[in-house]
Amino acid sequence: MKLALFDLDNTLLDGDSDYLWGEHLVAQGVVDGDWYRSENLRYYHAYEAGQLDIREFLAFALRPLAENRRAQLEAWRSDFIESQIMPRIATEALRLVDRHRDAGETPVIVTATNRFVTEPIAQLFGIDHLLATEAEMRDGEFTGEVAGTPCFREGKLIRLQQWLGGNIGVLESAHFYSDSRNDLPLLEAVGHPVAVNPDPALAGIARERGWPMLSLRAEVAEQKPGG
Structure with missing residues (x-):
């Protein structure tokens, strides 16, 4: 089997689906607007700086899933995909x-953002x-907890190895496309790492190591953090 691995946020997608989903919940009046927007931005900046505590963030990000019924979440998600995601592809x-x-x-998407948000994007x-x-999930509804290893940093490689059933030899011929320094464990594990719209840290590493760099941008007036 030959693999083409893709990060999602700011790579295949011209934007961050986790951040945008949080902003969508604010716009829908689902969460405490000012506080939630401030925290959402704080976590986003921590991610950009390579300093995100993934467990702390997930306790924040998964709470709205636990506080609302699945049917209502899916209705909000449908509007989110149409209004916020499709223009960013x-x-x-x-x-x-x-x-x-x-x-x-x-092709395989390997993303830290939770499955509920990203499955329709895939x-x-x-x-x-x-x-x-x-x-x-329990009885068809979200609990607010994480199941298994978060798909983040080294967790991406762990989850991929589990999915491959230990057949990690296929990674020697695999491509992996990512924008973030947080994905270095998986970028270093594949035979063909590619930096896409890279953050400054990853851009520097890509130049030093001779990794290809690629730009993928959608023509959209993007809702950027802090803007």
Whole structure:
């Protein structure tokens, strides 16, 4: 099996789905607007700086899933996908996935954002295999807890190894596309790392190591953190 691995946020997607979902909840009046927006931004900046405490963040991010019924969450998500996500998918990102698929490679999204938010986004790319942070469920509703290893930093590599059943030799021929210094464990584990719209730290590492760099941007007036 040949793999083409893709980070999602700020890589295939021109924006951060976790952050944007939080802003969508604020806009819907689901959460305490001022406090939630401030915390959402604080965690986003910690992520950018490579200093995010993933367990602390997930306690924050998964709480609205636990506080609302699944049917209502899905209604909010449907509007979120249409209004916030679809405009942020660049044509070139879709073409990149298709090129790997046409080359006989299996595309896989590997993202720290939880499955509830990202599963319909993966479907927009026609990608069947999604490794994401799993939100625990009980009796069809979310508990607010994490199930298993968060798909973040070294956790991405752990989750991928579990998915491969230990067949990590396939990583030698795999591509992995990412924008973030947080993905260095997986970028260093594959034979073909590619920096996409890289943050300053990753851009510097990519230049030092001779990794290819790629820009994927959608034509959208983006809702940026702090703006």
